[in-house]
Amino acid sequence: MRTLMRVLCAVVAGAGLVVGAGSPAGAGGVSLAPEADLAYHGYVSMAxxxxxxxxxxxxxxxxxxxxxxxxxxxxxxxxxxxxLPGGCARADARAVVCRTGELAADGLGEEIRLAVRLRGAPAEVMLEFETVWGGGAVDGNRANDRQRVLVLDTGDSYVF
Structure with missing residues (x-):
């Protein structure tokens, strides 16, 4: 009976999380999740x-x-x-994910540096960046955390 009660409590608690997750606002229309606006800037080169x-x-x-x-x-x-550096891992055949670490409000994080080898030696590559997890914060401006950069095999740096 004790085990059944624990399972029921877990199901009820989980259902409450699912129901609450669909609504970004609590009572009175106030957002329950913190808000943050993540962006990424830097440069990329290929040779x-x-x-x-x-x-x-x-x-x-x-x-x-x-x-x-x-x-x-x-x-x-x-x-x-x-x-790959610590905090980064291969996600699939064409992607890598990296942790940002703690990001203060209106602050910069630690620079993420990585060098990868592509299969073959293409003349150009498109590199896309995007936040896949924002630490539980709501990002109302998703436009600046998604970028695409065309990189040519020239050794030149492309700023984003």
Missing amino acids: DGRVDVRLTPRNHGPSAVTDATVRLRWSVALADRQS
Whole structure:
């Protein structure tokens, strides 16, 4: 009977979370989730199939974010073997996800640096960035946390 009660309590609590999750506002129309505006700026270059990326996450606020995740997706497949920095992991054949760490309201995060090898040596690649998890915060301005950069195999830096 005790086990059944625990299961029922867990189901009821879970149902409450699901019901509450569909409504961004609580009683009186006040938002229950913190609000943050995440953006990414930096530069990217490519030479001989190696892409170097440096990006700095920024939180325009108004609330701090304990952690967030940014996805970097290339238009071509990555080489099978990669050496990624701590906080970054391979997501699929063309993508890597990286933690931003804590982002103070109206503050900059730590610079994320990574170098990846592409499969082959393409003349150009499209690199897309986007937030895939905002630490539970609501981002009302999704336009500045999604970017696309065309990178040519010239060794030149492209700023975003």
